[in-house]
Amino acid sequence: MSSRAQSNPHASLPEAVAARLADRGATDRWQHVRSVADTVEEIGTRGDWPKTVVEATVRAAWYHDALKADSVDDWLRWIAAVDQEPDSWAATEAPKLLHAHAAAAWAVIEWSERDEEVLTAVQHHPTSHPDWGTVGWLLYVADFCEPLRDHSEKIDTASLIVLAGQGPAGLERAAARVLNHRVQWMVQRGRAVHPLSLAALAARSEA
Ligand SMILES: [Fe+2]
Numbered sequence: 001m002s003s004r005a006q007s008n009p010h011a012s013l014p015e016a017v018a019a020r021l022a023d024r025g026a027t028d029r030w031q032h033v034r035s036v037a038d039t040v041e042e043i044g045t046r047g048d049w050p051k052t053v054v055e056a057t058v059r060a061a062w063y064h065d066a067l068k069a070d071s072v073d074d075w076l077r078w079i080a081a082v083d084q085e086p087d088s089w090a091a092t093e094a095p096k097l098l099h100a101h102a103a104a105a106w107a108v109i110e111w112s113e114r115d116e117e118v119l120t121a122v123q124h125h126p127t128s129h130p131d132w133g134t135v136g137w138l139l140y141v142a143d144f145c146e147p148l149r150d151h152s153e154k155i156d157t158a159s160l161i162v163l164a165g166q167g168p169a170g171l172e173r174a175a176a177r178v179l180n181h182r183v184q185w186m187v188q189r190g191r192a193v194h195p196l197s198l199a200a201l202a203a204r205s206e207a
């Protein structure tokens with residue numbers, strides 16, 4: 001292993017994710033993942049977040065949908081491989097959500113990822129989590145606001161990116177708006193809302 005590879009063990013992560021998604025015919029998903037990583041960088045730079053926080057969240061962005069084109073059975077195998085149980089709510093109500101937990105398992109197994117903030121951000125990126133710190137909420141906002149999303153003009157996600165880039169208070173407000181949008185959509189479509197999203201909403205309204 002070269003000294004460069006040792007100094008940054010994740011240097012080949014973007015290429016590996018691109019190849020993984022391309023192998024499964026999911027080039028659009030790769031464009032989204034890259035756009036999320038770019039959006040994290042943009043928010044992180046505007047908000048003057050510590051370099052370590054931005055780097056950790058960019059890493060979470062590369063991981064977050066890396067397994068999205070795999071099957072539910074594959075996701076369950078990755079989760080079992082780290083000796084964890086799949087979220088029973090997701091398994092019953094919305095198995096698609098399991099791509100997130102599987103991606104966190106993949107990060108542990110394939111990339112020796114040990115940063116708990118990164119892992120919980122990846123694992124819960126579709127729902128959010130009431131105990132998240134900056135990495136989780138930064139990924140959550142970037143995942144929803146990246147400019148290739150179909151809803152980006154309608155929701156004016158560019159202004160949410162600017163808001164999120166205004167440091168901790170701005171990120172907090174942008175995250176609350178994204179959480180509200182996502183929960184409203186679920187309710188309008190008659191879909192059940194994940195308990196973690198409801199807990200995150202409740203935690204914000206108590207704050
Ligand atoms: Fe996802």
Ligand SMILES: [Fe+2]
Nearest residue numbers: 032064065143
């Ligand atoms: Fe995503």
